[in-house]
Amino acid sequence: MPETTQSPAANSERVPDPCIVVIFGASGDLTKRKLLPALFHLKQQNLLPEDFSVVGVARRDLSATFAADMQDGIIKGGGVDAGDSTLKPFMDKVKYFATEFDNDEGFEKLKAFLADLDGQLGTKGNRLFYLAVAPEYFADIAQRLQKHGMTDAPEGGFVNVIIEKPFGTDLESAKKLNSEINSVLKENQIFRIDHYLGKETVQNILVFRFGNALFEPIWNRNYIDHVEITAAESIGIEGRGPFYETAGALRDVLQNHVMEVLSFVAMEPPDSFEAAAVRTEKLKVWKAIDPIPVENTARGQYGEGTVDGQKVIGYRQEDRVNPESATETYAAMKLEIENWRWAGVPFYIRAGKRLAKRVTEVTVVFKQPPLHLFKNNAKDGSIQPNVLQLRIQPDEGITLTFGAKIPGPTTNVKPVEMHFSYADAFGKSSANGYERLLLDAMLGDGTLFAEREGVETTWALMTPILEAWAATKPADFPNYEAGTWGPKCADDLLARDGRKWHEL
Known part of the structure; x- marks a missing residue:
């Protein structure tokens, strides 16, 4: 193309x-x-x-x-x-x-x-x-x-x-920086950038949800079992030891990129796509998230392993990293959004370095029908739930998994996929996501930028976790091998709810 x-x-x-x-x-x-x-x-x-x-x-x-x-x-x-x-x-x-x-x-x-x-x-x-x-x-x-x-x-x-970014390292520092910046600039002059929001696939979440009558009626607790958001990287810290030692996966990715994506997935329809209307609905989502108990979190640090067939060193062996570092290179947590649409639907989010592959994806797992008519006819003995995967990067696209009858004289069911690819539909693009953000900032359109209250609200959710982690140093670091999908404690986070991470 x-x-x-x-x-x-x-x-x-x-x-x-x-x-x-x-x-x-x-x-x-x-x-x-x-x-x-x-x-x-x-x-x-x-x-x-x-x-x-x-x-x-x-x-x-x-x-x-x-x-x-x-x-x-x-x-x-x-x-x-x-x-x-x-x-x-x-x-x-x-x-x-x-x-x-x-x-x-x-x-x-x-x-x-x-x-x-x-x-x-x-x-x-x-x-x-x-x-x-x-x-x-x-x-x-x-x-x-x-x-x-x-x-x-x-x-x-x-x-x-x-x-x-980073706009602060915790709630206190974010408030201090906001006060200093707002003392010399009006809020409508300030454009706090998150390059994830420049990605067409992130912006398309809103179009997909609110522009298609097929999906909006089922986008709620009545039909959705749970939601997963993954931001995985196969690379390590790429020589940024001093930066990463003070950041970690939670500060670097979860608090900003992943929380922004979560707000697009969970928000109510705005009155318009003007900045104020979209920001209001995003803020409502973040404010509806219950305080996150530390037991609903998991953290990890990669050790030596194999990525893409190549042996790689562990985090503690990286250049300019403390050989006894307690910095997390993987973070995961379970969130609960207490509003009418999402009550009882868990959101599982994770981000990490040196994982099995590079992929950022939203996975929406739907509930099973109340009566499994074909449960004895499934190829593997169980009917798989419908799954919607919104691939943000790479191989940008959308996949819907559903059950279909295998041809033959008996009624056997197998999961099949419908797939939409951005590259196939629209051609390969050399755009990097900053085009839309730079243009919007010149036009004074803050829709895809963070505003003060939103930044402080997400930091208010994450700061108690950072404090709890700092107070209790992990004894098992490194606790996952490079080239895998992270530590066992992250799998346990879902297993105790009878679920597991969707295979990417």
Whole structure:
């Protein structure tokens, strides 16, 4: 199938006003691999204004090499032909500015640099600042932008700020950071980004649920037995020992990515797809989750093992990791949502490193019919429940498993699958998910971004677990072999309810 990157015409309502995208921390990998390719994809689809510029800001002087390096990232990471006729005009608008993030003189010079670009390019003072920096710089940069008069929007224009995760490490730190950021920026200027929400397959959960009469009537406790959400990676920590030692699987994935996906699966239909309506329904889901007892959680750490046929080391042998580390590389828990739709339906969520394969998926397991007419005719002696699998990555798609009669003179039943593939239906795409998020932030649409109360609500759920885990160091780490599906305690979490994780 051809790759889908270009669109001959754009919806004029989705084209932002002229603006400059300013990326702090532009020397980092994110800018080259994700942000610049995403911006160029928007250009290919005619979704960027003609009057536009990108300014990378970092501490080192990279002005001589920055544009060429970013172009290399667009070509190699964005699936772009080096001979694309729109590439050179786009790269002509990519600039670089060097300053320390705590340097007032540097910020004053940056302000003048941006104002000069406004005059050259007609960008009218509109700004999208992207803080692709370590979390300790978030508040400092925001406060200096305000101090030097760069947070006030021009008349009829905008100044918006994207903040990367992690947004806090627990409830207290999240509240502190929110207070510092909100002291210099209005809440509607702040776009707390979670790249999972840029994935088409996550956004499609809402379309699948609310746009199809076939599924919405059965999306409740009367028909659904339980829901599983898995975010599994086969890779290890990829040299990020110092970061992962302070994060762990719960902070890194469950509190943000998985909880966002859970809200899309469980939320009520919003009044509209405006940001306020969607955020309200997501927040209702998180607030309806009962406090999570520590006995409804499981944690693990990988040891040596085999992944994709290759021997790999254990977490404690990774570079710059404490050889007696108690950091979890796997986390799982059982959640209960106490509302009319979901009462009595458990949600089992898990995330981990060095698992059997890379897969992010929502698995919805339906209840059995009240009378098993064919239970003695099933091939394996039991009728399997209907299962709906929403594959977020990779091999994006949807699979529905149901029972069917095996051809022959007797009535025997076997599970079969109906499968929908994004690549087969729409062609392979080189988009990386940041396209939609960057565009929405320029348009001031916060639907797919986290807001303050939501961030603090999910941290309020997870912080007691982190505290309980910190108070009782695990004696059995490492407790799962790399290349498997995690520790036995995670299997026990479902087994005591008479269930088991769905095979992925």
